[in-house]
Amino acid sequence: MKICCIGAGYVGGPTMAMIAKQCPEIAVHVVDLNPQRIAAWNSDTLPIYEPGLDEVVREARGRNLTFSTNVDEAIAEADIIFIAVNTPTKHFGIGAGRAANLEFIEKCARQIAKVSEGHKIVVEKSTLPVRTAEAIKRILSSADNGATFDVLSNPEFLAEGTAIDDLLDPDRVLIGGESPKAVQTLAEVYAQWVPREKILSTNLWSSELSKLTANAFLAQRVSSINAISALCEATEADVDEVSKAIGTDSRIGPKFLKASVGFGGSCFQKDILNLVYLCEHFGLREVADYWEQVVIMNDYQKRRFAERICRTMFNTVSDKKIAILGFAFKKDTNDTRESAAIYVCRDLLRERARLVIYDPKVEKETIVSELLSALSDLSGTISDLDRELVESNVTVVDNAYDAAIHSHAIALLTEWDEFRTLDFERIYQTMQKPAFIYDGRNILDRQALRKIGFEIFAIGKSN
Ligand code: UDX
Ligand code: UDX
Ligand code: ADP
Numbered sequence: 001m002k003i004c005c006i007g008a009g010y011v012g013g014p015t016m017a018m019i020a021k022q023c024p025e026i027a028v029h030v031v032d033l034n035p036q037r038i039a040a041w042n043s044d045t046l047p048i049y050e051p052g053l054d055e056v057v058r059e060a061r062g063r064n065l066t067f068s069t070n071v072d073e074a075i076a077e078a079d080i081i082f083i084a085v086n087t088p089t090k091h092f093g094i095g096a097g098r099a100a101n102l103e104f105i106e107k108c109a110r111q112i113a114k115v116s117e118g119h120k121i122v123v124e125k126s127t128l129p130v131r132t133a134e135a136i137k138r139i140l141s142s143a144d145n146g147a148t149f150d151v152l153s154n155p156e157f158l159a160e161g162t163a164i165d166d167l168l169d170p171d172r173v174l175i176g177g178e179s180p181k182a183v184q185t186l187a188e189v190y191a192q193w194v195p196r197e198k199i200l201s202t203n204l205w206s207s208e209l210s211k212l213t214a215n216a217f218l219a220q221r222v223s224s225i226n227a228i229s230a231l232c233e234a235t236e237a238d239v240d241e242v243s244k245a246i247g248t249d250s251r252i253g254p255k256f257l258k259a260s261v262g263f264g265g266s267c268f269q270k271d272i273l274n275l276v277y278l279c280e281h282f283g284l285r286e287v288a289d290y291w292e293q294v295v296i297m298n299d300y301q302k303r304r305f306a307e308r309i310c311r312t313m314f315n316t317v318s319d320k321k322i323a324i325l326g327f328a329f330k331k332d333t334n335d336t337r338e339s340a341a342i343y344v345c346r347d348l349l350r351e352r353a354r355l356v357i358y359d360p361k362v363e364k365e366t367i368v369s370e371l372l373s374a375l376s377d378l379s380g381t382i383s384d385l386d387r388e389l390v391e392s393n394v395t396v397v398d399n400a401y402d403a404a405i406h407s408h409a410i411a412l413l414t415e416w417d418e419f420r421t422l423d424f425e426r427i428y429q430t431m432q433k434p435a436f437i438y439d440g441r442n443i444l445d446r447q448a449l450r451k452i453g454f455e456i457f458a459i460g461k462s463n
Contacts, residue, residue, distance in 0.1 A: 004078035012085075026064060087102060113142055123186060223295075329414070409438065
């Protein structure tokens with residue numbers, strides 16, 4: 001059997017590497033339009049940082065895992081074609097800011113229709129609005145060289161930073177489709193390492209909707225606890241104590257209740273906005289409003305964090321040096337998409353703070369380009385003033401100690417493990433006084449830091 005995957009990103013790359021590792025008899029060919037990305041997959045420096053991924057790729061690459069830009073050839077040869085291209089939120093035209101941009105998916109479907117012969121199973125891996133399979137089916141049915149297709153929905157539930165563990169031991173594999181035979185063929189692939197009872201099959205639309213719903217529920221939990229964190233700061237409740245207390249109720253459960261500076265990542269916001277757009281499309285105004293509130297709360301949480309920094313630093317951060325620890329949207333990834341750090345930094349820059357940023361895995365170019373696009377307007381235009389602001393007020397360094405030297409404050413925005421064990425005595429000596437710490441992830445020992453002399457502010461804790 002031959003598998004092809006279109007899209008060598010955070011989803012396509014690790015997922016196909018795992019299939020290749022676990023199924024040595026299947027040839028897995030991952031293709032992408034971006035030659036730099038493919039070159040990186042073929043090198044010793046993979047384009048994405050993910051614990052354990054190097055080993056998996058090393059084991060399978062050259063054996064039954066290949067990466068190339070030969071999209072047509074890979075499609076023509078494959079029995080199963082996964083579509084794992086990006087589906088960003090549209091930033092133009094109808095549905096701008098909410099609907100998913102399906103341009104890349106549609107282009108893939110047209111390409112598949114053009115070069116396929118015989119029978120193929122086409123699998124939607126990217127997160128998509130409900131009923132996208134309908135459009136894919138229609139495009140595929142226009143193929144004029146006699147090819148036939150089954151379309152399946154097989155959403156990926158891996159979380160970045162733990163992708164390899166999630167792929168090795170998933171809570172479930174979900175396959176939606178109309179043809180039992182096609183569903184069975186794909187199920188056989190996963191059954192090489194996933195227990196049968198964890199492979200669920202549903203109709204196409206339930207599968208598509210389950211992916212959006214799972215992400216909406218997860219994001220909702222974070223927004224719910226973050227909403228309570230604001231109330232905790234106003235009262236004398238402690239949000240970590242509240243999380244623990246409610247999480248012991250088996251109906252609520254302990255996971256995903258960590259208050260933070262706000263959720264980020266490529267999925268949560270995009271999928272909720274997508275859900276909101278769908279509900280509006282079907283005339284379900286109340287349902288749309290209900291889910292939109294999860295994103296509104298998240299924006300509030302990010303804004304509130306930057307405002308708290310300004311307020312507690314005597315209402316001005318202008319020309320003050322603030323060390324930013326962490327820029328990725330969570331630990332153990334180099335992904336910065338929708339990271340809360342982007343928006344906190346943007347707000348601080350608008351207050352004319354000087355930022356010295358350190359993240360263990362994110363490249364300087366990525367940080368600068370994220371900040372520039374956060375400062376740009378809807379059409380993507382960056383003013384000369386904002387460009388100058390980033391050039392003059394943002395420095396990226398390669399360790400936390402250098403970031404903190406002479407700073408007025410530290411804002412911890414990503415929960416990287418190395419930040420827990422920093423020598424804060426040493427850091428304190430090098431900072432301006434009073435020395436402030438804003439812990440956006442509640443990972444630092446507040447009592448110990450206070451003893452050193454820091455003024456510390458954390459999420460959901462009154463001071
Ligand atoms: C609730 C809390 O569960 C309990 O911990 C607290 O002490 C008091 O409030 P109660 O109101 O007795 O208990 O019943 P509960 O089982 O929580 O159900 C509340 C309502 O939600 C009922 O109308 C029930 O039918 C409804 N419900 C519950 C659903 O519609 N769907 C569900 O999945 C669960
Ligand atoms: C998510 C889903 O978990 C995954 O199933 C889906 O396939 C893709 O989207 P991911 O975005 O990689 O995965 O990371 P996740 O661990 O879900 O975290 C998302 C964001 O929520 C991060 O910014 C994280 O810091 C934040 N978060 C998560 C919290 O602030 N508190 C929590 O308790 C959990
Ligand atoms: P995700 O997090 O969903 O994996 P990424 O943006 O990391 O998203 O990856 C998607 C990849 O899909 C990108 O590398 C992009 O170049 C690739 N891609 C988009 N459209 C096409 C296409 N028509 N053919 C091949 N690759 C594509």
